[in-house]
Amino acid sequence: MIKRKKAYEKEAEFQYEILSNELQKIYGKKDKAFEAVKKINLRIEPGIHGFLGPNGAGKTTTMNMLVGALAITSGEAKIRNEKAGTVEARRLIGFLPQDPVFYDNMTGEEYLIYMGKLGGLNKMEARKRAQELCVYFDIFNDRTRPIGEYSGGMKQKIGIAAALIHKPKLLILDEPTANLDPIGRANIIDKIKEISKTVSVFVSSHILSEIEQMCERVTMINKGAIVISDTLKNIKQQYIGNTYELDTNKNKEMLKSLKQKDYVQNTWIKEEDGTIQIIPQDADKLKQEMPKVILENNAILYSFHIPEISLQDIFMEVYVEKGDKK
Ligand SMILES: Nc1ncnc2c1ncn2[C@@H]1O[C@H](COP(=O)(O)OP(=O)(O)OP(=O)(O)O)[C@@H](O)[C@H]1O
Ligand SMILES: [Mg+2]
Known part of the structure; x- marks a missing residue:
């Protein structure tokens, strides 16, 4: 016992x-x-x-x-x-x-x-x-x-x-x-x-x-x-990116509009796949206003999200942070 x-x-x-x-x-x-x-x-x-x-x-x-x-x-x-x-x-x-x-x-x-x-x-x-x-x-x-x-x-x-x-x-x-x-x-x-x-x-x-x-x-x-x-x-949460990715049928026009918004800090087109990358000044406002910008441009929305970060990205970031780029 x-x-x-x-x-x-x-x-x-x-x-x-x-x-x-x-x-x-x-x-x-x-x-x-x-x-x-x-x-x-x-x-x-x-x-x-x-x-x-x-x-x-x-x-x-x-x-x-x-x-x-x-x-x-x-x-x-x-x-x-x-x-x-x-x-x-x-x-x-x-x-x-x-x-x-x-x-x-x-x-x-x-x-x-x-x-x-x-x-x-x-x-x-x-x-x-x-x-x-x-x-x-x-x-x-x-x-x-x-x-x-x-x-x-x-x-x-x-x-x-x-x-x-x-x-x-x-x-x-x-x-x-x-x-x-x-x-x-x-x-x-x-x-x-x-x-x-x-x-x-x-x-x-x-x-x-x-x-x-x-x-x-x-x-x-x-x-x-x-x-x-x-x-x-x-x-993943700790390393989650702050860059939104947007894809529509009119990315060039959308980019022009977004550049003028005060809730957008920076935005550009990613060369590899032509999607719009957006770093917001005010993320909530960006999400609120996005439907309006799409309507203004008469565009079709394909996707709007923060791309999921892979372990590979984190791994690279961790080692680059530590000054080890091998
Ligand atoms: N018997 C040993 N004598 C001296 N150094 C050793 C010995 N075994 C391993 N090492 C060294 O210790 C370090 C760690 O080796 P270890 O095999 O544990 O790495 P690892 O993370 O398993 O690598 P891998 O992904 O290549 O299997 C390396 O620098 C290696 O050269
Ligand atoms: Mg080993």
Whole structure:
């Protein structure tokens, strides 16, 4: 009874899937020392969370420390309240490394059973679960072929299946769609979205549109430091543009009229697509008066809105802001 209560209290305490405190990695020593992860404080809540950053930002280094595959230089990390690197923490995690190493002679099924046993399942359980996962990932007919014969997409599926075999609470996926064609990517993204309904996912990528499709929250890092960590919605709101876009059948005439309005600060025609761009002096008035301007010009309205900002735009802006135009 007491034990049970304790377990419950622990569960109630649990707020973050991943929580790190000044987590740091220094590779090498003395004059060769290189700080790849700069004392970061991660807060990863349940759900699906994207980990973004350009090549060399420190994503793989961070993930490897979280799963206990790489020694932490200083600071600490917790996985659902368990210290990263301990057996307890490892059991909670299913991990897909950036470059998984497979035994090419093993069949897919043998590999999954092997990983299942490593994850604490007995042989019977491991076989049952391996077969379920092969069905789930649509590789059941290939499960008895050696992995050496698998395509990149099939290997990626086996890698994710192996990460799921012991029913972890948290999946950590390091670039799960790397090297896949668009169909393979879409396939893996759909699966990850589906899996994330029952298991939390922390997924890295530098393909922003993918993260945008999958994640509610994102953390962006650059040169070992966190640049932004928030919900996609908040990030987009923070960076939302102030430039309205207008398209009609008479853009030239409309532009002339708008130039004379006191509620318009600046307006011009965008070369790429011929739409009118408007920076308002008074946004409410611009919206109120727009129907009148259209009537005055006897124009047909195609669209009038603030274009949605993409994660790509934000990413560029964040790095340009920080003086890093790479
Ligand atoms: N074993 C190592 N020894 C020394 N430096 C390393 C080592 N592994 C990584 N680094 C360096 O640490 C930095 C972060 O690398 P890391 O692999 O974590 O980046 P990443 O964000 O995963 O990049 P990518 O998107 O290319 O996978 C890079 O500058 C890299 O050169
Ligand atoms: Mg990496």
